[in-house]
Amino acid sequence: AGKIIAMTRTGCDQEHLSFVLFSMPGDISDRSAYLRGDAVKNPGYAIAGQLEKMSELGVTSAVIACNTAHASPIFDTALGVLKDKGIKLQLLHLVNETVEHIRHVLPAIQKIGVLGTQGTYRSGLYGEALAAAGLQAVLPSHAIREEVVHAAIYAPAYGIKTSGGVVTEKARELAHSAVRHVREQGAQAIILACTELPLAIAEEQFEGIPIIDPARIAARKLVKLYYPDRLAE
């Protein structure tokens, strides 16, 4: 929500984009758990249900603010339900929008680091989209995925999800070391492919390397679709 507002240049409240935000996590099972087979219920159905309610409110474009939910077993299920019900809603694809944005603003870059949840890696989400665009994904080693990236997001004592958006020093250090790890593997830019990570790394550049926040790109796209003349950057 804040990213949509920040992307809009306007003189008063009334000229901002109208939007609704649904945060109903209890209805949507963990996306990573579903992808690794630890949850039976496909969260795509609950997501489609919420998108349907949004459509009834008059919403015409939407984005799911979770990278892992864009894995095709989940995203295509949600999309299928919308199609079957004849719901007219333009559903942006967070991953494809991000890759398109990178090609546009960083045309000289070839190797892109991807930091995300285990579900994101398991589904090959960014790897495939980047490859389709002629770009190469640089993924952390298995040890770093588990002990650094996953820990920064999920660790009970200090993870970003656990601490309710207040980033602990430990989580921030882990996120920074994950960035350095993929940079050492050759990454020339880094996608923070989990909505929690930009809380730990808010900068657009970190130690000289461009940091890509998919939610920010989606927010920009939504403003561009409706108010191209009010786009802040």
Next chain:
Amino acid sequence: AGKIIAMTRTGCDQEHLSFVLFSMPGDISDRSAYLRGDAVKNPGYAIAGQLEKMSELGVTSAVIACNTAHASPIFDTALGVLKDKGIKLQLLHLVNETVEHIRHVLPAIQKIGVLGTQGTYRSGLYGEALAAAGLQAVLPSHAIREEVVHAAIYAPAYGIKTSGGVVTEKARELAHSAVRHVREQGAQAIILACTELPLAIAEEQFEGIPIIDPARIAARKLVKLYYPDRLAE
């Protein structure tokens, strides 16, 4: 939205409070403009319409994230529409919640600075609620209201509303100087009585004086109502 999440201590997404956020500014005319007679349409009707839609989504408690909308000509209109339509929705009162919170956490304090929009001052909003609680409101002088507080929020070149939540250095300086002004008038704590001001002063203390953010108090109250055992602080 961020304040609700930050107020909840939990191990995973699914245990967070379910909420919806409506940001449909185009439908709701400027609250301050209505209160000073420059807008004919009472924004209370549009606010009630949005609360009704929320109720249809299953929402049982809500708060309007705008202090000025709590001026009785607006708030009571919205409340009246909800009552007439038989809509069961607990509508928190941002101002009363704030005053109650101050009495609870800062029982020794008597004089409270109030920084807000012209509409907030014109309606006597915090002044009356504080007086009813035996507290004294310390308001900025008329010159400071216009040239400092109003400018920080609304100035076309650098105001917080204009710059889409990205606080300019000028707006931050003005907000700081307004805080110092009411402190010099004897304020022992300061209410940031306009949702934009906490963007410029995010600290809980500023130069030794407690800073009160009504939206944060309302977020805390919502979490407390539903998940008292998960309250972060």
